[in-house]
Amino acid sequence: MVSDERGQLILVGAIAIALVVLGLVLIVNTALFTQVVGSEGTVESAKEGGVTGQEVGNAMGAVIAEENRNGNPVSSTDFEGVERGFRNQSLESTGSFVSLEYLTDNENGTLIEQSGGPLIDKDNNPDWDPVTNGDIGEFLLTLDTVSSDPETFTITVDPTGPGSSKTLSVSVNGPNKIELSGGSVSGCSAIDTSDRSVTIDVRHGVVYGAGGCEFDLFSGIEEPFSVEFSGGENMDATYSIATDQTSFSDPDHPGGYSIIWSFEYAFTYDSQDATVESEGRVIDVYD
Amino acid sequence: MTGSSDRGQAYTLESLVAALLLVTAVLFALQAVVITPTSAGAQDRDVQSQRHQVASDLLTTAANDGELSRLARYWDCSDGGFADASGTDTWVPRDGYPSDEVPIDDFGSAINQTFDAGTRYNVELVYASGDEQNVSRIVYQGTPGSDVVTASHTIALTDGQLVTGPNYDDTQIQNCGSPPIKNMDDSSNVYNVVEIRVVLW
Numbered sequence: 001m002v003s004d005e006r007g008q009l010i011l012v013g014a015i016a017i018a019l020v021v022l023g024l025v026l027i028v029n030t031a032l033f034t035q036v037v038g039s040e041g042t043v044e045s046a047k048e049g050g051v052t053g054q055e056v057g058n059a060m061g062a063v064i065a066e067e068n069r070n071g072n073p074v075s076s077t078d079f080e081g082v083e084r085g086f087r088n089q090s091l092e093s094t095g096s097f098v099s100l101e102y103l104t105d106n107e108n109g110t111l112i113e114q115s116g117g118p119l120i121d122k123d124n125n126p127d128w129d130p131v132t133n134g135d136i137g138e139f140l141l142t143l144d145t146v147s148s149d150p151e152t153f154t155i156t157v158d159p160t161g162p163g164s165s166k167t168l169s170v171s172v173n174g175p176n177k178i179e180l181s182g183g184s185v186s187g188c189s190a191i192d193t194s195d196r197s198v199t200i201d202v203r204h205g206v207v208y209g210a211g212g213c214e215f216d217l218f219s220g221i222e223e224p225f226s227v228e229f230s231g232g233e234n235m236d237a238t239y240s241i242a243t244d245q246t247s248f249s250d251p252d253h254p255g256g257y258s259i260i261w262s263f264e265y266a267f268t269y270d271s272q273d274a275t276v277e278s279e280g281r282v283i284d285v286y287d
Numbered sequence: 288m289t290g291s292s293d294r295g296q297a298y299t300l301e302s303l304v305a306a307l308l309l310v311t312a313v314l315f316a317l318q319a320v321v322i323t324p325t326s327a328g329a330q331d332r333d334v335q336s337q338r339h340q341v342a343s344d345l346l347t348t349a350a351n352d353g354e355l356s357r358l359a360r361y362w363d364c365s366d367g368g369f370a371d372a373s374g375t376d377t378w379v380p381r382d383g384y385p386s387d388e389v390p391i392d393d394f395g396s397a398i399n400q401t402f403d404a405g406t407r408y409n410v411e412l413v414y415a416s417g418d419e420q421n422v423s424r425i426v427y428q429g430t431p432g433s434d435v436v437t438a439s440h441t442i443a444l445t446d447g448q449l450v451t452g453p454n455y456d457d458t459q460i461q462n463c464g465s466p467p468i469k470n471m472d473d474s475s476n477v478y479n480v481v482e483i484r485v486v487l488w
Binding site: 007010013015021022023052054055058062066069070078080081082086089090092093197206208 | 294302312448
């Protein structure tokens, strides 16, 4: 009798242990499944909030860069415009809400601007370093190829630290042709300007209106660096250079005025899954 | 004698069954895999997430280089559309640029180099137009399949930025005669906010 009960006990015990093991497997699986599904939306939404914050910051940078170009101070209407635009855009596409706050903790730089005439004043200083030991955020060069004489203007970038210098030569080859040459230039020979001026974004390696022309004058060069101009005495052109240098004084060359180089902002991103509130973030206007 | 012999066999059988149950349970537990949402779709969710991340990184890089902004300003101010790309073909409103020829710098080639040849994609610009959102196709390679991944980046255009299309050198977008993207904010320097969307499948 005792032996019969023992056999049944072993059987029941084995079944019970087997059920416990199976139950544990089920619980662990369920927990993992719930964890993955449950955290998915929140994590993605929080990540999206971070990206949106960066996009808002860059948009504010674009607006400040425009005010810098115009020589105007930053106004609250600019940021209200950015906030309004992003709010509408994000509400339409993701149902989220974006608000931002401009903190006036700015760092200043200088915008060097030549509004007309020859690129270099050859009588006073044939070669010129508009930037010495600094960084450049924007460098727009506009050539009037119709009135300029055939000539070559050379820009040399020389890193303060290790690394070798690079040059970009811009040649006017007649009333409707310019050519770019130097390091990292491709597809920039005989650019037809068709009786118009041509704008070159030197910082980003773009010739406006000339598809296929690419160059990168600043690749592999870490700031700070210096920039030297040479040639171009008879070229009719304008340029503007945004640099982080705060002091600028040279009576023989175009003047500079103070601009905002970097600024601080905070934002709030609010979606169904997550709310992201940032601390103050510092962002460079020209990044 | 017979009874004792039967009991002995019964004990043996019971022990065997018990052992079998235990071994089966342990084996099942060892073989069990974690059930996650990855098992549900045709394409692994991790793969989709990875492709999304890569596409987002591509967009961020292009935005930092100013390429997305230049792409959004590649206009033909005479017909209210995007400009014809030199060296490619004509942009048409519903089909975008033919094939994969994004006419701005390295953005198109970066997509082509990053994803394998079997990956197809559309590039769209989404922007405010009146009270609604307008979508312009920049590249159109077909209707997305089931394993679609979308990544986007939003930028702001400002009034004084230049039109980047051919023959519009030195023309600010606010002075473009017939722009494809309209100025939605007259009270500030913000011209419009544009979402550049890449749809991969």
